[in-house]
Amino acid sequence: MKPWVLGLTGGIGSGKSAVVEAFGQLGVHWVDADHAARWVVEPGKPALSLIAERFGEAVLASDGSLDRAALRERIFQDPAQRKWLEELLHPLIRQEVAGHLARATSPYAIMVSPLLVESGQYRQVDRVLVVDVPEAVQVERAVRRDLSSEAQIQAIIKAQASRAERLRHADDVLVNDRDLAWLKAGVERLHNFYMTLRGGQE
Template sequence: MKPWVLGLTGGIGSGKSAVAEEFGRLGVHWVDADHAARWVVEPGRPALGLIAERFGETVLAADGSLDRAVLRDLVFRDPDQRKWLEQLLHPLIRQEVAEHLARASSPYAIMVSPLLVESGQYRQVDRVLVVDVPEALQLERAARRDQSSETQIRAILEAQASREERLRHADDVLINDRDLAWLKSEVERLHNFYLTLRGGQE
């Protein structure tokens, strides 16, 4: 039987990756849309050529790979360019993710995406798990991890779906505001519950 798909999302600094890794330890196949977004622009893939053609060679690093920081600056300031880029990449990322999920041999598979709600990707999954943390903790974690300033992180928070919006789409919520032991036990609890579901629904 084809595995059903759980969409896993959460704001910056919520600990999505840690949660996905815990599910992975329990034998659940997962793929991160962010990783897929990097794979589709690797040298030799058609998307990279199209991006360089549109934005010029400045978006390429010395080794021929995509300079994500340069590209981010270019599209961040220009909604039209951002739209063009999204229209190019989103279908490719979707396809990449679908191919990975199709290889799953676990009863359910997980698609991790920070923009699950904003990009409408939640429509492609059978169930949505939101990893939620209080905003103060989000800021603190993200600042520690990315060495970014609070202003930068707030800008990212603003651009991501509001917490309320994300939670509205959630079938399940994991509050990740304690330690790793707590996280492990929560993931195990959810995993055991998910194994009882057919097609992701109760």
Template sequence: MSTPWILGLTGGIGSGKSAAAQHFIDLGVHLVDADHAARWVVEPGRPALTKIVERFGAQVLQPDGTLDRAALRQQVFQDEAQRRWLEGLLHPLIFAEIDQYLAQADSPYAILVSPLLVESGQHRMTQRVLVVDAPEQLQVQRSMVRDGSSEEQIRAILKAQSSRNERLRHAHDVLVNDRDLAWLKQEVERLHHFYLTLSGGQA
């Protein structure tokens, strides 16, 4: 059996990329979530967590020994050098983790879902990129409903994420998700059937 090719799936906050990802899973596509990989590499007992504690101290741990992400974020948010150190430690581990899970795929193609697919360089692990896109106002509305966050908070996240133009520049396919879930599901099925005809992700 030939090795599955890899589709990168990304989109800004509130674009509906998680809903799209779930539809692909329902169709039997092997999917790896970069956010999950980022959590796995810092689980208790993993070398990365030990190194983080050595550098930042025990205040970045929760009472149960797991990583206190908020505390760590505060330490690195203000300090460019610390942030770079942390990214230097975690990014190669996250890449290796993703790679290992993608290698287990038994579907004709596999998907790497990552909100930071472009910024993190993870798009280089893929043969094709699908961007789930939505008008910004709709992204804000959806995110406010889902997370109970304020409009300011959501707009700040949108600013921090890769600009839409940068994402779209890397896209081979764009799914504009501005309708309902039934429509999204149809679009995912249409793309899935198209992807099954591709060899190595190229038409």
């Protein structure tokens, strides 16, 4: 039987990676849409040559890989270029993610995406789990991890879906405001529940 798909999301600093690793330790297959977004533009992949053709060699690093910062600069100011890039990459990322999920041998598989709600990817999954933390914790963690300023992190939080918007799409919420042992216990509880579900719904 094809595994059903759990979409996992949360704002910056919410601890998505710790959560998905805990699921992974329980034998659940997972794929990160952010990783897939990097795989589809690796050297030798058709998307990379199309991007270079459109934006010029300046968006390539000296080793032939994509210079993300240079590309970001080009599309940041220009909505039409950004739209072109999204139309090229989104279907490829979807395919890449679907390919990974199809190889899952666990009863359910997880797609991790920070933009699950914003990008509409939540429509491709059977159930949505939101890792939620109070904003103050989010900021403190992200500042520590990325060595960014508080203002930078606040700007990212503002650009992401609001916490309320994310929670509106959630079937399950895991509050991650304590330590790792607490988090793992929460993941185990959810995992045991998920193992009883058919197709991701009660």
